[in-house]
Amino acid sequence: MAIDYGEMEGRWQRAWNDAHVYESDPGEKPSALVTAAFPYVNEPQHIGHLRTYATADLYARYKRLRGFNVLYPMGFHATGTPILAIVKRLRNNDQELVNTLKTFEIPDDEIKKMEDPLYCANYIMRIDEEGMRLAGYGIDWRRKLKSIEPIFSKMVEWQFIKLKEMGLLKQGSHPVGWCTNEQNAVGQHDTKGDADPKIEELIAISFKDSESDAFFACATYRPETIDGVTNLFVGKGIDYVVARSGGKRYYMAKEAAEILSNQMEIEIEGPAGAEDLLKKMAINPSNGDVIPVLPGFFVKADVGTGIVMSVPAHAPFDYAALEALKREGYPIGGIEYRSVIRIDRPSAAVPPGELETARAGDPNVSAAAYLELIKGDPSPGDEVLERATKSVYREESHWGVMAVGKYAGKKEAEARGLISKDLLDAGSAFKMFELANEEPVFCRCGTRVVVKLVVGQWFINYGDEALKGKVKEYMNKMRFYPKGGVLTYRGVADWLGMRPAERAQGMGTRFPFNPEHIIESLSDSTIYMTLYTYINALRDADVKPEQLKPEFFDFVLLGRGGADMVAATTGIDAMVVRRCRESLEYWYNETSRHSGSDLIYNHLTMHIFIHLALFPETMWPKQVVTNGLVNYEGKKMSKSLGNIVPLKVGIRKYGADPLRFVTVASADLGTDTDFSVDGINSVRQKNDYLERLVLSLPGMKSQELSHGDYWLYSKLNSKIKAATACMDEMRIKDAYVEIYYNSVNELRRYMERGGSNELVLREFLEKIVIMMAPVMPHVAEELWHLLGKSTLVVQERWPEPDESMINREEEAIDDLIERTLSDIRQGIEMTSKMSSGAGKRVGRVEVIVAEDWKLGAYNALAEEKEIGKAMARPELKGIEREKLSKFMAQFAKSLNTMRKLPVISSESLLRGFMDARQYMAERAGAEIVPVGEADSRSARAGRARPDRPAIDIVRE
């Protein structure tokens, strides 16, 4: 017989609903508000999502069992661009996406309808909610909210008004990937092949035309090489222009000027042919050198400015181009390659002799070697030069020291910043941005992505010193699980700076200070947990969104003003206003925030910042719990592997409880868990075993307690103690190894030993069933009722350990039985190979328990670590000296590793062995005869030790 999870789980879910178990309202008990980061609805949930929500659910259920009034609410996130992206792909009939949706069992006609963003969001929300209900989360669904509903928007608007008042909103400029066709910022989600546009800052250095007021603008990543510049390069077939910017006139490629116009004010004055430029001379702003302008084969119109400053000593491309010109006989004047950086590093890094055999791409080779390498190749291809350039760059950035100029002796990496600053300060350079991706990046619409400098953009300033300091200090007081997370959060807090607060596209709340834009969707979800506490009150009273004026939130969230005043300005009933405030105060006391660990780097840390900025200390986050991912049979779940298991499918196939157990309780919180069918089956088998055991209880009798019964009691109570400690620290795996795996093993062991005391078993089962409830609530409920209970287990009390029943002695006796058993087995095996034993059957095995004085002697030795001192101990006074010293002598070698043994009388040890006789006999395949040392006539009796009875294998 096996449990039918679908039927059983549905039955208990209905029972909980009927009893309104999870609908929580303020009351007398202490509160606990458990929230998990609400799911984003651009794709239905899979079993990976289950981990976060089931972990939060486990915590909520645990707190409830511990006597708290628990609220676990849920919402859905739909603001921002991802839903629009989905819709756009659906409209383009993107087959890959359609297939993905089909694996989530979405029918064709629904997929068609999902081309409407709102429909799409709502539809996925519905699937998610169904899945979450089937998973059996104890959610108060009355409080469900969506980030795209008007009440939510009103709260977010208030939040931003407050942030602005506090000076935490700042306007500034910021470079973004940009599609000139769609006139929109593009992130990773918006590009072909999901390429992440990598934006890098570089500077363009101005070399004055020796004969006019115009400048050659040369973009470079390595301004520190300026003293090594020998010439400039332009591209032969490229259209150049004279562009005016900031009152200066620059030569640059026409295409480059157009791209740059996204970053700065640029006005194109007129064309300037490459041929004309080639006749000019330029002046190096650093050292006044007058240098020629030459044609460079590698110069591109759309990279940088389309003009390159040539540093042949340090740039393989420049070197190769000059060498090529030399070969062609192009007049290049008396150019000398000038090295301005020397490599300075421990000699160990490159063993001598390797330079000759070095190949491009080998990171252990100095920059010079690359130039040598290229010299040997009259016309190296772009790929070789590219690799050489990278290696030189890496090598010199790491080990390079300036050899000449103002900063001679400084590390190159440092000099780069200083020289850059000098040039900028002197007006000899300007900053620009460029995409640093290896391959060009294209928008999904097909347009090449460029960098745009967005100006007047609003940011949330997480870099605000006062706030940052406050956050970092407070983080020390917060509880982070897994433990030790504080350091990570503090690091993130340090690193957070300006964060965009608005976006041109997407669903969501209008940005109050620029209604053309919407509030960026990470920023709009930092305080919504507060809304759960009173949203049902607003709905019950049918409050209209437009009534939710700032005064309402000022009062409810901050306690400013009064209910009557709010009622007067908003028209909301004062009773309702008061109820909202009271509800918030009640629930927002003790909170726990849950999510996947990926959100540490944004949402979780941001929510701490915003809470501290806006709210009084009583409302600050108390606890944050993060969990790792879920793998599928050892591999990452991904679309490309096609191994994503949709939540609803997983529940149907495996049962919600086994799935919950495997994903949340089978690995530590911070590490990835592995979903495997084997794991599921193992849990199901154990559940079936427990069910069978519960059903077999009525046939048993209650009788006098044996060693085994005391042992099981002891295990139960030490288990409760250990598991409670684990749960309090969110060591979920450790807790359930105790509560579940170990219990099943202990029960099996108890039964194998012939344990049959119904009272003892019943108590054991009742208590572990309660403790199982947080992770497998349905199974726990089922077993609870099979145990004859009529209450709901999810509303029971977590068991308290009965310390008096924890009996180290009984547990130690049991360990000794197991150890002795394995010794006996080994002994039988070994003796059967001995000539004296070969061929003869084992008749019986005498287990000889050491006399009591030996234990005293052993423990004395363990404490003193010295035979002489131990012998002198007063408690060993009455023992015959010779016997004592002989006994102690055998431990001479291992004195340091001896540890005190629990005090067990030889009498109770013997009783333990007597109780286990039959069990041991079955396992050993021989009769077991326990006997006291004094009563044994065996020659081996003297070998009996307190930590190890003597064994005599008697053959016949």
Added chain:
RNA sequence: GCAGGGAUAGCAAAGCCUGGUCAAAUGCGGUAGGUUCAGGGCCUAUUCCCGUAGGGGUUCGGGAGUUCAAAUCUCCCUCCCUGCACCA
């Protein structure tokens, strides 16, 4: 590049903070046996090497050190993974 995490037996994975009870939990896989066992499952034993009785030897990425004692502490090295911003 910067920051963080990691390397444990055939594989996966605990232990490391708080050194000794660690030849090292647990699961998978392997091997042997059992179960009136179709298959699968389940149960038992075993799974670093040696060993004619509970013993010994060598192990926890590599190297050095601290200590009576190191998988666990310190230093160095090698290799691997994750994140790096306007994106939820």
